[in-house]
Amino acid sequence: MTPTLTLVQGDITEQSADAIVNAANSSLLGGGGVDGAIHRRGGPEILAECRALRASRYGKGLRTGQAVATTAGRLDARWVIHTVGPVHSAGEDRSALLASCYRESLRVADELGARTVAFPAVSTGVYGWPINDAARIAVEAVRAAGTAVEEVRFVLFDDRAYAAFAEHVR
Ligand code: AR6
Numbered sequence: 001m002t003p004t005l006t007l008v009q010g011d012i013t014e015q016s017a018d019a020i021v022n023a024a025n026s027s028l029l030g031g032g033g034v035d036g037a038i039h040r041r042g043g044p045e046i047l048a049e050c051r052a053l054r055a056s057r058y059g060k061g062l063r064t065g066q067a068v069a070t071t072a073g074r075l076d077a078r079w080v081i082h083t084v085g086p087v088h089s090a091g092e093d094r095s096a097l098l099a100s101c102y103r104e105s106l107r108v109a110d111e112l113g114a115r116t117v118a119f120p121a122v123s124t125g126v127y128g129w130p131i132n133d134a135a136r137i138a139v140e141a142v143r144a145a146g147t148a149v150e151e152v153r154f155v156l157f158d159d160r161a162y163a164a165f166a167e168h169v170r
Pocket of ligand 1: 011
């Protein structure tokens, strides 16, 4: 089944969903952008689970393109799924890794039994991915994923990001 794709402009930490995806980094220990907002609003339980993951299965951190779930703390969700987007490179095509973030996040969502999943535009902030290209990759990856998730909601922070995703979700 292909999930229904919906678009929202706003702050992902205000969303209500089974799972909210975090644009994390390999350390899983927080950062700026979406990551900072999720940890701030979700509270310390999320970081505590991230530290536990680092102390067990993810001693070297989470690899780019992979995904792992924790509690969502005080967010209006059951889980946060942390994924690590690639840093955009002009010299190397890393789009398979960006597509992998969406595919792997949905695989984790399926394992959890999540039916609604909210995604930010992974890699389009600090990691520098051009928004139009990132939107195309995101939408194609979700459509190709073969997931039981019923709704994938892209939560875009600003007008430009919303417009870019709207081009591809029709
Ligand atoms: N809700 C929705 N979208 C947001 C929010 C929010 N609250 N805040 C920012 N965005 P970024 P990345 C948008 O930088 O590029 C962190 O430090 C933002 O406008 O959060 O994957 C991590 O720890 C942009 O379009 O993630 C990593 O080190 C998009 O979310 C690194 O940044 C992604 O921007 C990851 O960089």
